[in-house]
Amino acid sequence: MEQVQLERAARLEVPQDDVRQVIELIIDNVNQLKDTQGLKAPARLDSATALFGGEGFLDSMALVTLVVAVEQAIEEKFGTNVSLADPGAMSQEHSPYRTIGALADYALRRLQAG
Amino acid sequence: MDAPVTLITGTRIGIGRHLAEHYLRLGHRVVGCSRAPVDWTREGYKHYGTDVADEKGVMAMFSEIRRLYGRLDHLINNAGIASMNHSLLTPTSTVSAILATNAVGTFLLSREAAKLMKRKGYGRIVNFSSVAVPLKLAGEAAYVASKSAVVALTHVLAREFAEFGITVNCVGPGPLATNLIRSVPKQTIDRLLAQQAIRRMGTFEDVANTVDFFLRPESGFVTGQTIYLGGV
Numbered sequence: 001m002e003q004v005q006l007e008r009a010a011r012l013e014v015p016q017d018d019v020r021q022v023i024e025l026i027i028d029n030v031n032q033l034k035d036t037q038g039l040k041a042p043a044r045l046d047s048a049t050a051l052f053g054g055e056g057f058l059d060s061m062a063l064v065t066l067v068v069a070v071e072q073a074i075e076e077k078f079g080t081n082v083s084l085a086d087p088g089a090m091s092q093e094h095s096p097y098r099t100i101g102a103l104a105d106y107a108l109r110r111l112q113a114g
Numbered sequence: 115m116d117a118p119v120t121l122i123t124g125t126r127i128g129i130g131r132h133l134a135e136h137y138l139r140l141g142h143r144v145v146g147c148s149r150a151p152v153d154w155t156r157e158g159y160k161h162y163g164t165d166v167a168d169e170k171g172v173m174a175m176f177s178e179i180r181r182l183y184g185r186l187d188h189l190i191n192n193a194g195i196a197s198m199n200h201s202l203l204t205p206t207s208t209v210s211a212i213l214a215t216n217a218v219g220t221f222l223l224s225r226e227a228a229k230l231m232k233r234k235g236y237g238r239i240v241n242f243s244s245v246a247v248p249l250k251l252a253g254e255a256a257y258v259a260s261k262s263a264v265v266a267l268t269h270v271l272a273r274e275f276a277e278f279g280i281t282v283n284c285v286g287p288g289p290l291a292t293n294l295i296r297s298v299p300k301q302t303i304d305r306l307l308a309q310q311a312i313r314r315m316g317t318f319e320d321v322a323n324t325v326d327f328f329l330r331p332e333s334g335f336v337t338g339q340t341i342y343l344g345g346v
Contacts, residue, residue: 064200067203084203086203
């Protein structure tokens with residue numbers, strides 16, 4: 001896990017601590033969503049967990065709820081208001097919401113862009 | 115040469131290409147445009163690589179139409195783009211792009227076409243809306259807003275252009291097998307079709323038939339109207 005986060009931090013040129021915090025924050029929000037919406041999510045969540053499209057367990061409404069919750073959690077944690085909206089949201093191949101890792105990459109890039 | 119001159123936007127693929135071929139078969143001189151180049155050609159067809167939202171490009175295209183043909187009888191504002199996305203996940207850049215092509219493009223082409231049609235005191239403008247407007251389709255907020263704007267433009271332009279002998283009408287197709295709905299899930303299409311009186315996908319011929327009606331010289335007393343297909 002540590003190694004994956006290191007690679008992600010190096011690839012995106014962001015501090016490893018930011019990577020850890022963003023992934024944790026996404027996992028926290030997925031867990032909350034699991035509890036409140038009774039989603040059939042895998043027992044163990046990590047950056048490789050599929051979220052949307054293909055093997056993903058989120059339907060489009062749950063995805064919207066998660067993305068907005070992650071935006072708000074990022075603002076609380078980092079003090080930056082980022083928009084995670086994306087024109088490819090509903091695309092099976094290009095959606096930045098395919099996996100927890102893809103969403104983290106997307107959020108970290110947006111954070112970096114300020 | 116008396117063959118009518120018909121300008122159709124978005125002729126690279128889909129409905130636009132079908133309409134171009136349809137009116138060529140009926141003996142029109144057809145002018146088409148699209149952002150990307152076309153990979154087809156026909157006798158009597160002239161193509162421009164013009165983005166309907168680019169004012170300079172559109173003005174240049176109309177200058178050439180004026181010079182080459184000296185007239186314009188019909189304008190079919192077919193070019194359109196869509197994006198299936200919940201509004202909470204839609205960037206404003208997507209909203210702007212959709213409004214630019216669908217609403218601003220329709221306005222711009224109609225304005226320039228009317229200047230040319232006015233010379234002869236005759237013209238037919240047909241705009242493209244969508245059943246997504248009356249169905250208030252969730253997941254298509256920007257697209258529906260742009261296509262509502264097209265209906266509103268149709269109403270107002272019909273009044274403004276009436277004194278020049280120009281009619282302005284609108285067709286609102288339901289789902290057709292085109293690229294525009296390629297990425298829309300089957301369930302969504304099925305839900306949409308279930309809301310039509312006639313529950314099938316539309317065909318190019320359904321659309322062409324409606325446009326034919328609006329273009330007829332005998333339809334000179336029909337203006338400011340929108341026909342939604344499939345019984346929506």
